[in-house]
Amino acid sequence: MPAKLDALRRIPAWLGRHAYLGVAAAALLIITRTVDFAPPAEVRKIELPAHDAEPAPTPAPAAEFREAMGAEEGVQLRATLRLLEDADDVAAGAQDDATAGRVLAQPVVATLLGVPAAIDTTVRVDGGDLEIRVALDVTPRERAGDLSLDSALEVTSRRRDSDSRPGPRRLHLRSSAVLRDLAARPHKLLFTVEGRLFALDVDAHKP
Numbered sequence: 686m687p688a689k690l691d692a693l694r695r696i697p698a699w700l701g702r703h704a705y706l707g708v709a710a711a712a713l714l715i716i717t718r719t720v721d722f723a724p725p726a727e728v729r730k731i732e733l734p735a736h737d738a739e740p741a742p743t744p745a746p747a748a749e750f751r752e753a754m755g756a757e758e759g760v761q762l763r764a765t766l767r768l769l770e771d772a773d774d775v776a777a778g779a780q781d782d783a784t785a786g787r788v789l790a791q792p793v794v795a796t797l798l799g800v801p802a803a804i805d806t807t808v809r810v811d812g813g814d815l816e817i818r819v820a821l822d823v824t825p826r827e828r829a830g831d832l833s834l835d836s837a838l839e840v841t842s843r844r845r846d847s848d849s850r851p852g853p854r855r856l857h858l859r860s861s862a863v864l865r866d867l868a869a870r871p872h873k874l875l876f877t878v879e880g881r882l883f884a885l886d887v888d889a890h891k892p
Contacts (some may be wrong), residue, residue, distance in 0.1 A: 691705070710848075717823060720723055736779070737853045737885055741862075743766055746874060752888040755772065758797045758891070759795060759796075759891070759892065760795070760797065760798060760825040760832070760889055760891050761793060761832070761889065761891075761892070762792070762793065762794050762795070762796065762802060762804065762823060762825065762887070762888075762889050762890050763791065763792070763793045763886075763887070763889075763890070764791070764794045764804045764819070764821055764885060765788060765790075765821075765871075765885070765886040765887075765888075766788070766789045766790045766791070766806060766808065766819055766883060766884075766885055767779070767785065767786035767787060767788050767789065767839065767883065767884045767885075767886070768786055768787045768789055768810065768880070768881065768882075768883055769785060769786040769882040769883065769884055770786065770787060770861075770882075771786075773785075780815050785884075787882060790806045790808050790819075792804055792806055795868050795886050796825060797825075798825050798826060798831040800824070800825075800826070801822060801823070802822075802823055802824070802825075803820070803821070803822045804819075804820075804821040804822075804823070805818070805819075805820045805821075805824075806818070806819045806820075807819075810854045810881070811844075813845075814844055814845045815842060815843075815844050815845075815873050815879065816842060816843050816844070816845075816851070817840070817841075817842045817878055817883075818840070818841050818842070818854075819838070819839075819840050819885065820838070820839045820840075820841075821836060821837070821838050821839075821885075822836065822837045822838075822865075823835065823836045823837075823860075823887075824836075825889060827891075828839050831865060831866065832868045832889055832891055833863055833864060833865045833866075833867065833872075834864040834867060834872075834887070834889060835863055835865070835876040836861065836862055836863070836864050836887070837860075837861045838858065838859070838860050838861075838862075838885075839856070839858065839859045839876070840857045840859075840876055840878070841854050841855060841856050841857065842854070842857060842879070843855065844879075852884050857876060857877070857878050858876045862885070864887060866888070867888055867889040868889065868891065870888070871886040871887060871888035872886070872888070873885070873886050874886075874887070
């Protein structure tokens with residue numbers, strides 16, 4: 686009996702000295718995929734998109750003016766960016782039609798008379814390789830009942846290289862002007878980026 690007790694007392698010491706064998710055996714089971722791990726129910730599995738996956742192109746939603754605002758001097762501004770890609774779109778006078786071309790962006794911002802506002806829009810074409818940024822700073826004013834905008838516009842672009850890294854930003858247009866008669870009709874501007882024709886319609890609404 687004393688011999689058996691001595692053997693039992695030696696078991697913990699032996700396990701302590703050879704614990705690395707258990708760790709090695711567990712690692713071997715994981716490597717050979719004989720052990721399956723299932724996360725508990727509280728853990729949500731999230732599928733991350735691939736780095737080279739691009740969202741499917743969707744048409745820009747139509748943006749409408751609100752009929753009521755909280756301030757009496759409130760002004761709503763809208764900038765519609767369209768790509769004129771068909772032959773009919775670039776015909777003389779065709780760009781005046783609001784349905785011509787493909788709408789890429791149509792942001793609407795609200796401000797007060799005399800208070801500057803910024804409309805900064807970035808769109809991508811060519812499968813996302815070409816990035817175009819339209820930055821428009823405007824200040825609405827009302828002179829003798831005529832709604833106008835003091836505006837500063839800048840159009841830049843950059844293209845990704847073969848390694849999908851963004852290239853240098855290029856300036857295509859920079860201008861300052863006073864846009865008038867916006868209550869009656871939008872102000873229309875045409876510009877090109879890498880041989881593509883774009884139309885920018887800026888209009889304002891004072892409820």
